[in-house]
Amino acid sequence: MIFDPAAECMPEAERAALQAERLRATVAAAHASVPYYRTRLDAAGVRPAAFAGLAELGRLPFTTKADLREHYPFGLLAVPREQLARVHASSGTRGRPTIAPYTRADxxxxxxxxxxxxxLGGGAPGDVVHVAYGYGLFTGGLGLHYGAERLGCTVIPASAGQSQRQITLLRDLGAVGLACTPSYALHLAEVAAGSVRLRYGIHGAEPWTDAMxxxxxxxxGGDAIDIYGLSEIIGPGVACECREAKDGLHIQEDAFLAEVVDPATGAPLxxxxxxxxxxxTLRKEAMPLLRYRTGDLCSLTRGTCRCGRTTARMSRIKGRVDDMLIVRGVNVFPSEIEAVVLESPHLAPHYQVVLSQEAAxxxxxxxxEWAPATQPPLDDTAARAELAHRLFERLGLHSDVTIHASGALPRSEGKAVRVLDRRRPS
Ligand SMILES: [Zn+2]
Structure with missing residues (x-):
């Protein structure tokens, strides 16, 4: 079923008009109520009364994670703190947490x-939905919980952990839908050992692959569906795959205006x-964000989907901007190099990319390095050429290849160091 056909199947022109109107209202609210945005918009010469909407989107300043940290905790609020109904927060692994404030309307x-x-994932009113995302400051648990209630489902607020009990509840209460991270779904699958059948699973908050x-x-035995969101914007629910196509995540465009830009220059792609x-954000009250740089890499597709929805779709997240390398003008993700290495059964899953400069x-x-069980050939020229060829096909970039003896590359105890960038800073 489609929860809101009017919003999700709206003709493109009508949606653009709605987005333009909501964008103008958001810019006006940000200018009127958030001193930070007033300064930035004034500096960019954007006058809310004369702002033309979508056509002038590029004139709006970007907002970054650093801006959120700088104005922690309530510096970017567009409403008095008393109007907040709830505050979630992200883990803040690199310093201050990032807060996610909500009014009742939010x-x-x-x-x-x-x-x-x-x-989108196949849920319907009356379903028993088992929510095994963590409940608490993390947006996953409560987000899907209230979403399932809104849809008219019977919700089991299981939260994470105690997997054996989760399996018992999934079976006994007759859940047809499961919401949790993909890695936890795999763990539950191991514990269940085939004893739980579902119609759908809604999995997000981690990057995952079609193999998973x-x-x-x-x-x-059901559909495993990718859901996307981030607490800065609203939490889960920014975009989600449909069960019919599983070909990109439908973005809720009446609430979130999406662009894809060149991470280096900021130019629209x-x-x-x-x-x-x-x-x-086009409908957020507490903390409206203009052109927020998510750091997530993806592409956009437009046009009507097989499921009947007309909203733009984003590809699965390909990686994070922080991980991207620019080599001879080509964008390279270590994850793509890793995929090429892992394709070869003769190589160990350890690798290092060394970047240097020769004549500018x-x-x-x-x-x-060779896999432990492989008998390396005396002359590895052919193996190196083959790997270089596959890398070129994947990345469009020439790379030199060295294959070491098994165990020769450094191992790390924490996060592996995959890239050594020895280029001079430009
Ligand atoms: Zn679809």
């Missing part, structure tokens, strides 16, 4: 977005090109 909007997401989807679907996802040109060298 909570209402969030529930609606999560209800739409569950329906296949494993989750095989374990539970055409449809289909991978870049950084930038989101502007970038040089990339991939260092890998």
């Amino acid at each position: 909570l209402d909007l969030w529930s609606e977005m999560c209800a739409r997401s569950l329906a 989807r296949a494993r989750i679907e095989a374990a539970f 055409p449809e289909g090109e991978v870049g950084e996802l930038v989101l502007t 040109l970038d040089r990339m060298e991939l260092q890998v």
Whole structure:
């Protein structure tokens, strides 16, 4: 089912008009109530009364995670603190936490977005939905909880942990839907050992792959659906795959304006090109954000989907901007190099990318090692050429390759150091 056909199947021109109107209102509210935005908008010469909407989107300043940290905790509020109904917060692994403040209307909007997401994944009123995301400051648990209630489901607020009890409840209460991270779904699948059948699973908050989807679907027999969101914007429910196509995540465009930009220059990229996802909130009251740089890399597709929805779709997240390398003008993600290395059964899953400069040109060298069980050939020229060829096909970039003996590359106890950038800073 489609939760809100009027919003989700709206003709493109009508939606653009609605977005333009809401964008103008958001810019006006930010200018009137958030001193930080007033300064930035004034500096950019944007006068809310004369702002033309979508056509002038590029004139609006970007907002970054650093801006949120700088104005922690309540510096970017557009409403008095007393009007907040709830505050969530992200873990803040790199310093201060990032807070996610909501008015009552924001909570209402969030529930609606999560209800739409569950329906996208195959949910319907009357379903028993088991929510095994963590409850608390993290947005996953309460977000999907209220979304499922809004859809008209029977919600089991299981939260994370105690997996054996989760399996008992899933079975005994007859859940047809499961909401949790993909890695926890895989863990539950192991514990369930085939004893739980589901119609759908809504999985997000971690990057995951189609290979993982296949494993989750095989374990539970239903559709495994990718959901996307971030607490700065609203939490889960910004976008979600439909069960019919599973080909990109439908963005809730009446509430979130999406752009994809070149991470280096900030210039908008055409449809289909991978870049950084930038989101502007169109219906948030507590903390409206203009052109927020998510740091997530994806591409956008427009046009009507097989499911009947007309909203733009974002590809699965390809990685984080922080991880991206620019080599000879080409964007390279370590995850793509890793995929090439892992394709070869003769190589160990350890590698290092060394970047250097020769006569002002970038040089990339991939260092890998033989898998322990492999008998390395005396002359590895052919193996190196083959790996270089596959890298070129994948990245469009020439790389030198060195294959070491098994165990030669450094191992790390924490996060592996995959990239050594020895280029001079430009
Ligand atoms: Zn669809």
